[in-house]
Amino acid sequence: MRIIDLLKPEAITLGLDISSKDDAINALIGLHAAAGNLKDKDAYKAAILAREEQGSTAIGDGIAVPHAKTSAVKAPALAAITVKNGVDYGAPDGKPSDLLFMIAATEDGDVHLEILSRLMVMLMDPDFTAKLRAAKSVDEFLQTIDAQEKIKYPDEEVKPAEKEAPKGYRILGVTACPTGIAHTYMAAEALEKKAEEMGYSIKVETDGSGGAKNVLTKKEIEECDGIIVAADKNVEMARFDGKKVLKTSVSSGINKPGELIQRVVDGKVPVYHSDGSEEPDSSEYSEEKESFGRKIYKHLMNGVSHMLPFVVGGGVLIALGFLIDTIAGNANVGGTFGFTNPVASAVFWIGKAAFSFMLPILAGYIAQSIADRPGLLPGIVGGLFAANGFTFKAFIANQGLVGDDKAVSGFLGALLAGFIAGILVNGLKKAFSWLPKSMDGIKPVFIYPLLGTLLIGVVMCVLNPVVGVVNIALSNGLSSLGETSRVLLSVVLAAMMAIDMGGPFNKAAYVFGTAAIADGNTWIMAAVMIGGMVPPIAIALATTFFKNRWTKEELKSGPVNYLMGLCFITEGAIPYAASDPLRVIPSCMVGSAVAGLITSLFGCACPAPHGGIFTFIVVDHPFGYIIALVAGSIVGALMLALLKKKRVNA
Template sequence: MRITDLLKLNSISLDAKVSDKKGAIDTLADLMEKGGNLSDKETYKKAVFAREESGTTGLGDGIATPHAKSSAVKEAGLAAMVIKDGIEFDSLDGQPARLFFMIAAPDTAADLHVEVLSRLATLIMDPEFKEALILAKSKEEFLKLIDTKEAGKFNAKPETTPTDGYRVLAVTACPTGIAHTFMAAESLEQHAKQMGIPFKVETNGSGGAKNTLTAKDIKNAECIIIAADKNVEMARFNGKPVIQTKVSNGINKAEELLNKAISGTVPIYNHTANTDSASFDSDESESVGRQIYKHLMNGVSHMLPFVIGGGILIALAFLFDVFDPANPSKFGSNTPLAAFFMGVGGASFGFMLPVLAGFIAMSIADRPGLAVGFVGGALANSGGSGFLGALLAGFAAGYIVLGLKKISSGLPQTLEGIKPVLIYPLLGVFFMGVLITFIINPPVAGINTWMMDTLKNMDPSSRILLGVIFGGMMAVDMGGPVNKAAYVIGTGALANGEFGVMASVMAGGMVPPLAIALCTTFFGNRFTESDRKSGITNYIMGLSFITEGAIPFAAADPLRVIPSCIIGSATAGALSMAFGCTLRAPHGGIFVVPTIGNPLMYLAAIAIGSVVGMILLAILKKPLTK
């Protein structure tokens, strides 16, 4: 569909007399109605004003594109208006708007208004073309200018597109592989479609890699975008231009990344045997903190399935057991069914620390680091240093192997084959054993014991404060580093037999999507029609402990949404501690409630925190302009 198919002569005004933003929208809606696109002009205008409340459509440089998707639209259409002297339209650059395009799309049209808006924006960002439209002498000339420009701009694209394969590839991945991975993939895919770029994206989610890039895909591609917060398999991209960035940039900066990918200026990636995370060019300089975060998240993402599966089975063992006062230490293994769950769950849980340390080490030093890290994690587990010791062992193992690689780089080429099967594992495991046994375990085991004793012996008010902190942290960045820090601390406490912190962490993480969902339901006049529809899915996200469901709302209105969610999450975390709730499984949301200690009050804590967040958000967000 072309732009001129949607824009009719009677929906164009080349010398409108309008003095303000409201008048501009009123006039454009009148033009839209003249084109026969609306069944209810007033309802459509309400949708346009609601869209302006969520963010101005004044693009800057004298251009504005008010638009809305509404049930009051009979068929998709455009209206255009020129105000030669310009008016104030809350434009992003603060300058008056002179050229206006209004877009109307039925609510049944899948993102049609976004596609048309993207194409329009591409055309009118050309300063000469924009001025030509403003100076057009007739409506016919106005339409002809658009038609000629569109044909020249978009019909030329296929000539520069390879006839076989995809022009740009991408890989998206986040630590938990639940939300960010797929949100980034969707954003990149939609922007590539709008830009006319043949595109394919591989998602490294919780269920494994989907839509995997083939060797042929990679060979034919101009560039590969890696939008990931954990390491992905990079050897396959050797010799190709590669952009590496955060997964959040795949969501929020998709167009910028795609433009860079097709610019022809992206450096070639050269894979080395030393590491998958070094010796490549990135679109941004990685700080030491970011590198540490990525290595840690690589370990955590591989550890989670063992912790979740094992933790839930262990919790079921307690649920189905009979308590024997004469032998309380055997609780969880008294009945055959409970003993079965305890045995299988314990086996899974026992891999937690070796897997954590092993995959941190592998992230740093590639495959040779895996075995050394596994041994370090196992020794941390048996030596009493627990989760903290395994973290240190993982990083130490990675850098031990990197050191061995550097030292052995001067050996004869004939010995190259025995390095990964003899030198790295033998010397790496030896040095890891010495380090963990004599340097890491003694002090860390003491610190670990002190921390757990302190947590268990805290008075109620202090534990409530911990609940406030950890619950609130889960809502600060909703899946980002602060959120993950709280989650890692919760799983660490869980591994050491302290179950209250994990309960507060999950309660805090469930609140943001639930608070937003409740607010869109009971205070719907604060949200657009599209937001209200999205709010329904947040009930599912919140109940499933997927905090990331709140991200689109937080990104659109951070100053109101984030504080409301933090206070709601902190409330839930505090109440969870106050009610003495415990959680032995580090994930699962309402699906693991039967295994939670004091489950009814735990649900009450989450409900109260969600209502607090809803009320605060409703107070901070004002009703949309009608």
């Protein structure tokens, strides 16, 4: 690190017309604040004045170097001014000071002493200081310092004094999103980069589609100052009991990491308790309570994220069974199509088995999100009842686990089962809170699952006949939609995938498409997937063929979006949408809508809810699907080229 690295152009003012030491101090502190070097301007000023009380930091020959080491500083930095006629700074030689540097240093480490030492040596050269005073511009001032430093220290860098090995990370983080593909890692990267920039140590655990990575240890949790949980689904929270925890959305982790980190560092977040209570924080910065809608969204997304592997794996295997049977010449066999050929049969039924877990897993993990692990079993059982249409009628007739086709409540029933099971188990926790602490070990593994499962079974036997009627009506309604209605729905769902690219609108369309697969309406999923693939590819095309509309950084990242779009990772478009939402989002929506329209016109259907181009082999009318993807992406790219202005420096 060199002096030039710590002195920003915006922290330099030349030829100031001021008349007092206080004016000089205020001017230098103002430059530090304007350059973003300070966390607390008033606290930093107090530290500077406290240092001046110990003795003037003027060194004579018209030079002064005020400095302070305080937690009010974000990262080590310099500010500099030259003064027309100088000011009385209490210099030992009595001369007015007209060349002033102010050092802002953090509490951890002694980098300011190293900088001070190097500055002092350089400022002893009268020719050097004369050049600084004569500088006509900030650039000339900086170039003079850089040249002198290279002469005096050609092969050296200022390094912070060796610090004791840190006891642990000051800040910990956990990021998670429902699909765990993009937002999870984008939030983690944003937090890590901002923490490094602010000079804080951080470790971020990512709860993505591949499971938890970089997992926080018990020791790290005990020793940290606080934890940032940026998640749109529930994560394991009991381990944070008694620690300061800032809970927020994964998008906040991406868009405002600095604000989140600062809150934790300042201690302005509530203390988390696993029993559901929080020690309130009286500061104006305390995190707001989660809204009811956001809580519902998080519980739902926890179920969806755990359900996806069963839907994807099972759906693709079932489709492969049909494909193998078609290749084997059994396309016209009727009712046994898909499992006539022995190989096709094996693949089909394995897929069918995996797919059958879809609704129980959805309900189970919604309940687990609400009531923690004791809610898992009741939720799964509730989902199983919803999927099979179990009712009292069969049980009373001693028919066992025989479902009623008219009482299959399906996706809607599984949603209700998950939420009701979670609420029931939480109710049981309160109902049995009077039991002695010696029973704490048996309650979550015996009492809550046992009674919760019994209660949800009874509830679902009552609900299934009612919700089943609604579910059948919806399914029949979708199946009987006319051509115009199908086209319109496909266009709307595809466009929704591009509105917020991973946000609530995107997820609502995706969940609707996934639910439709369970009812056999796979044409809906075709529109949803194609709508999510278009935005990244449209942006990639636009950065490839219309380079004068983008920054160098955007051009560099553009080609990656070809791969992300083909893999159905819509989030690749987020940085571009965030930087220019009024042009990028409408362009992507139109491109996705066009793709959805063409998909519907070709009669495409997709039995898998994820996988992008890798699922095209099992799509009905794959060539039409490819045409839809290409056309939608081109339309989106052309709209981007039309709406975005040419850059002057392109």
